[in-house]
Amino acid sequence: MITIIENPSPSEFTDICKRPVLKSKDLQGFIADVFKQVESSGDVAVKEFTRTFDRAELNDLRVDSAEVERAFAQMESELMYAVQRASENIRAFHTAQIRDETKLDFGNGIRLGQKAVPIKRVGIYIPGGTAPLLSTILMLAIPAQIAGCKEIVLCSPPSFNGAIHPSILAVANMCGIKEIYACGGAQAVAAMAIGTESIKKVMKIFGPGNQFVMAAKAFAMNYGCAMDLPAGPSELLVYADDQAIPSFVAADLLSQAEHGADSQVVCVASSSKMALEILEETYSQVESLPRRDIAMKALENSRFVVIENLDEAIDFINEYGAEHLILASVNAEEMLDQVQNAGSVFLGNFCPESAGDYASGTNHTLPTNGWAKSYSGVNVDAFTKKITYQSISEHGLREIGGVVTTMARAEELEAHARAIDVRLNYLNKLPFEQ
Amino acid sequence: MITIIENPSPSEFTDICKRPVLKSKDLQGFIADVFKQVESSGDVAVKEFTRTFDRAELNDLRVDSAEVERAFAQMESELMYAVQRASENIRAFHTAQIRDETKLDFGNGIRLGQKAVPIKRVGIYIPGGTAPLLSTILMLAIPAQIAGCKEIVLCSPPSFNGAIHPSILAVANMCGIKEIYACGGAQAVAAMAIGTESIKKVMKIFGPGNQFVMAAKAFAMNYGCAMDLPAGPSELLVYADDQAIPSFVAADLLSQAEHGADSQVVCVASSSKMALEILEETYSQVESLPRRDIAMKALENSRFVVIENLDEAIDFINEYGAEHLILASVNAEEMLDQVQNAGSVFLGNFCPESAGDYASGTNHTLPTNGWAKSYSGVNVDAFTKKITYQSISEHGLREIGGVVTTMARAEELEAHARAIDVRLNYLNKLPFEQ
Numbered sequence: 115m116i117t118i119i120e121n122p123s124p125s126e127f128t129d130i131c132k133r134p135v136l137k138s139k140d141l142q143g144f145i146a147d148v149f150k151q152v153e154s155s156g157d158v159a160v161k162e163f164t165r166t167f168d169r170a171e172l173n174d175l176r177v178d179s180a181e182v183e184r185a186f187a188q189m190e191s192e193l194m195y196a197v198q199r200a201s202e203n204i205r206a207f208h209t210a211q212i213r214d215e216t217k218l219d220f221g222n223g224i225r226l227g228q229k230a231v232p233i234k235r236v237g238i239y240i241p242g243g244t245a246p247l248l249s250t251i252l253m254l255a256i257p258a259q260i261a262g263c264k265e266i267v268l269c270s271p272p273s274f275n276g277a278i279h280p281s282i283l284a285v286a287n288m289c290g291i292k293e294i295y296a297c298g299g300a301q302a303v304a305a306m307a308i309g310t311e312s313i314k315k316v317m318k319i320f321g322p323g324n325q326f327v328m329a330a331k332a333f334a335m336n337y338g339c340a341m342d343l344p345a346g347p348s349e350l351l352v353y354a355d356d357q358a359i360p361s362f363v364a365a366d367l368l369s370q371a372e373h374g375a376d377s378q379v380v381c382v383a384s385s386s387k388m389a390l391e392i393l394e395e396t397y398s399q400v401e402s403l404p405r406r407d408i409a410m411k412a413l414e415n416s417r418f419v420v421i422e423n424l425d426e427a428i429d430f431i432n433e434y435g436a437e438h439l440i441l442a443s444v445n446a447e448e449m450l451d452q453v454q455n456a457g458s459v460f461l462g463n464f465c466p467e468s469a470g471d472y473a474s475g476t477n478h479t480l481p482t483n484g485w486a487k488s489y490s491g492v493n494v495d496a497f498t499k500k501i502t503y504q505s506i507s508e509h510g511l512r513e514i515g516g517v518v519t520t521m522a523r524a525e526e527l528e529a530h531a532r533a534i535d536v537r538l539n540y541l542n543k544l545p546f547e548q
Numbered sequence: 549m550i551t552i553i554e555n556p557s558p559s560e561f562t563d564i565c566k567r568p569v570l571k572s573k574d575l576q577g578f579i580a581d582v583f584k585q586v587e588s589s590g591d592v593a594v595k596e597f598t599r600t601f602d603r604a605e606l607n608d609l610r611v612d613s614a615e616v617e618r619a620f621a622q623m624e625s626e627l628m629y630a631v632q633r634a635s636e637n638i639r640a641f642h643t644a645q646i647r648d649e650t651k652l653d654f655g656n657g658i659r660l661g662q663k664a665v666p667i668k669r670v671g672i673y674i675p676g677g678t679a680p681l682l683s684t685i686l687m688l689a690i691p692a693q694i695a696g697c698k699e700i701v702l703c704s705p706p707s708f709n710g711a712i713h714p715s716i717l718a719v720a721n722m723c724g725i726k727e728i729y730a731c732g733g734a735q736a737v738a739a740m741a742i743g744t745e746s747i748k749k750v751m752k753i754f755g756p757g758n759q760f761v762m763a764a765k766a767f768a769m770n771y772g773c774a775m776d777l778p779a780g781p782s783e784l785l786v787y788a789d790d791q792a793i794p795s796f797v798a799a800d801l802l803s804q805a806e807h808g809a810d811s812q813v814v815c816v817a818s819s820s821k822m823a824l825e826i827l828e829e830t831y832s833q834v835e836s837l838p839r840r841d842i843a844m845k846a847l848e849n850s851r852f853v854v855i856e857n858l859d860e861a862i863d864f865i866n867e868y869g870a871e872h873l874i875l876a877s878v879n880a881e882e883m884l885d886q887v888q889n890a891g892s893v894f895l896g897n898f899c900p901e902s903a904g905d906y907a908s909g910t911n912h913t914l915p916t917n918g919w920a921k922s923y924s925g926v927n928v929d930a931f932t933k934k935i936t937y938q939s940i941s942e943h944g945l946r947e948i949g950g951v952v953t954t955m956a957r958a959e960e961l962e963a964h965a966r967a968i969d970v971r972l973n974y975l976n977k978l979p980f981e982q
Binding site: 224454464471520524 | 626627629630631633634637640641644645647650651652654658660662665667668678679680681682683715751752766769772773774778793795796799800802803805806807833837838839843880881884887888889890891892893894895896897898899900901902903904905906907908909910911915917918919920921922923924925927929932933934935936937938939940941942944945948950951952954955956958959960961962963964965966967968969970971974
């Protein structure tokens with residue numbers, strides 16, 4: 115049984131908030147080799163890795179549009195309706211994130227601006243397996259389209275028969291994705307990052323994956339290809355005050371725990387009584403879960419903490435910086451104002467994490483492992499980059515020319531100063547010449 | 549003499565736009581060792597590295613406030629005025645980048661939002677040497693303050709005498725930075741990323757540096773510390789149409805070339821005549837530069853390209869994705885609309901890159917080496933992270949509960965579905981119970 119940590123001193127928060135250190139294998143050598151082979155042999159290397167790791171034989175990496183349409187035609191109508199409804203919410207929320215161009219006119223001949231421009235070509239990685247992460251397609255493809263990315267590529271590993279799970283194809287089709295490739299693992303990431311005969315190089319890769327995929331996404335930086343977020347196991351912190359409903363909190367903790375044995379589950383309760391009730395409910399509910407064994411393993415690493423003082427509880431929440439934060443509290447809205455570090459926050463008793471995982475409209479690709487302290491979850495901005503610009507008139511240059519030359523010479527960068535001087539000299543001569 | 553590439557076929561653009569491959573030493577082993585020692589020995593290790601690499605003996609890493617005030621008191625008034633004027637423009641432009649919170653109410657009991665929250669504690673690295681990069685302090689500290697970062701730390705290497713260049717201290721003081729540490733190189737990055745007795749861990753590190761600093765910033769990711777941008781030598785692409793003024797363009801190319809022998813300088817001209825005139829001017833102006841030898845080396849790697857067709861020139865510009873892009877053209881404003889990949893764009897004949905480097909108000913910390921295709925330059929957003937949140941009422945949960953359970957079960961995540969079911973069952977019982 116899990117020990118409940120009662121009213122720890124704030125000085126202990128950092129230790130309690132530490133994630134278990136993951137014994138990640140050193141994959142650098144393997145990943146570097148995959149990239150090298152994909153770089154030198156292209157599609158041949160990708161197919162060879164697919165043969166070895168996915169035990170699938172492929173003629174074409176690209177999935178035929180007829181196969182996609184077939185999968186779409188066979189999609190169950192209930193799932194199709196659900197995906198449509200979720201898509202509407204996701205589309206609405208990510209559209210609301212779009213902002214006007216920044217423009218500033220100093221009125222002295224200097225005008226500045228900053229415009230968001232879509233990343234032209236992006237890659238989406240969707241893991242394979244028996245349970246396809248079709249919701250992740252929505253979470254990545256919809257913001258990419260709203261941002262205006264012209265080319266969206268989806269890679270997902272094939273099963274033995276060489277085919278991608280039909281649900282993935284069907285949902286990709288609903289999202290309007292035209293370029294789908296049956297390849298997975300590090301070789302898929304390498305193919306997207308470098309480019310092969312079939313798969314043209316992308317500028318940024320999004321999406322979850324196993325440790326090989328994650329290591330490959332980080333390695334892709336060496337090939338000029340960006341990635342969405344650093345990796346880490348999924349996490350949930352629930353804060354439960356005395357009005358919380360233990361069976362709800364327990365169900366939420368288990369929805370996180372079932373993800374994987376390395377999932378992080380933290381419960382902060384405002385009283386020992388509430389903590390105990392949640393704990394009992396959790397152990398009661400876990401028994402009937404199909405993924406009971408996985409959830410049980412995750413619970414072994416979970417933490418139940420009682421913090422009676424609300425300010426201290428908020429400090430703890432911010433110290434942890436959870437990927438998902440449920441505030442099962444009557445004061446949820448007020449607490450939100452004080453939340454500094456979290457990926458996505460769920461307010462009140464009727465707002466489970468799973469609502470955000472699928473359908474509320476917020477994105478479920480979020481920073482884990484404490485990265486919420488410095489990273490945003492995936493949003494429309496992640497599919498754009500911002501370009502600044504400036505326009506300076508003759509008058510504007512006279513206005514700031516001296517500032518530039520003074521600073522440039524203080525930095526001993528004479529050519530920087532002369533780029534101003536050559537223009538000011540030219541302007542000073544003009545009245546006489548004309 | 550540089551060869552002018554005349555009207556290359558668009559199929560050759562990718563090759564012409566390739567940056568020279570940098571022979572970067574493999575620093576991984578060295579960097580890992582620095583981090584390991586700083587992790588285990590803290591300040592002692594940092595001081596030992598400082599003794600070895602900077603040949604400076606330090607009692608305290610932290611710079612005394614009296615020393616900072618002394619440096620500020622001795623600052624030349626002309627430089628102080630220039631820094632103030634530049635700061636005003638930088639402050640105004642970065643303030644203009646702030647946006648309202650995103651809020652969306654679906655009107656059915658589901659409300660969503662996305663709020664920007666400052667990164668609490670950030671580190672700024674400023675390289676040392678005889679010519680202090682004081683402008684970079686403004687470019688990082690001012691947006692950090694506007695974003696609302698509570699704690700801003702500055703690290704810069706000491707010279708032999710153990711002191712940071714007075715200009716750096718004075719400008720840091722003008723920016724209101726209170727925490728300044730005399731340490732540089734990989735050990736400074738390690739100290740900020742891990743934390744020592746003197747230097748508390750930061751969440752994100754900004755700023756330029758040599759290859760050790762750059763490698764250390766990337767390595768800091770292993771310690772949960774983010775960085776601003778991937779590294780690369782500075783670059784400038786100038787597009788010059790037939791109305792461009794060759795002496796201006798030459799001065800701009802040289803302002804980039806003087807940065808370092810690995811600086812990237814590209815000139816795209818609309819005619820051979822213009823290209824030739826710029827080239828001659830460049831070789832004429834370089835002779836009298838203090839940093840002539842560095843600039844000459846950079847020019848050896850530079851490219852002069854003639855592209856008569858404007859659409860093709862724009863394709864070339866977007867293929868290159870320059871850190872700095874000067875459009876010395878009468879059509880600069882129209883061309884800007886078509887620029888997809890660039891860090892910062894300078895419009896017209898009187899808008900040299902050096903204006904943006906120091907004083908126009910745009911940021912000079914920009915993506916290099918083609919990263920402009922996927923990365924923004926430093927802006928206010930870089931000092932924040934965005935947290936999403938959702939509030940769902942009983943009614944809202946009834947609205948989307950079925951969507952969530954359908955999708956969760958399609959992904960075989962039963963506990964996700966049950967987190968909805970437990971609530972819906974509770975709500976369905978309410979009318980009978982009450």
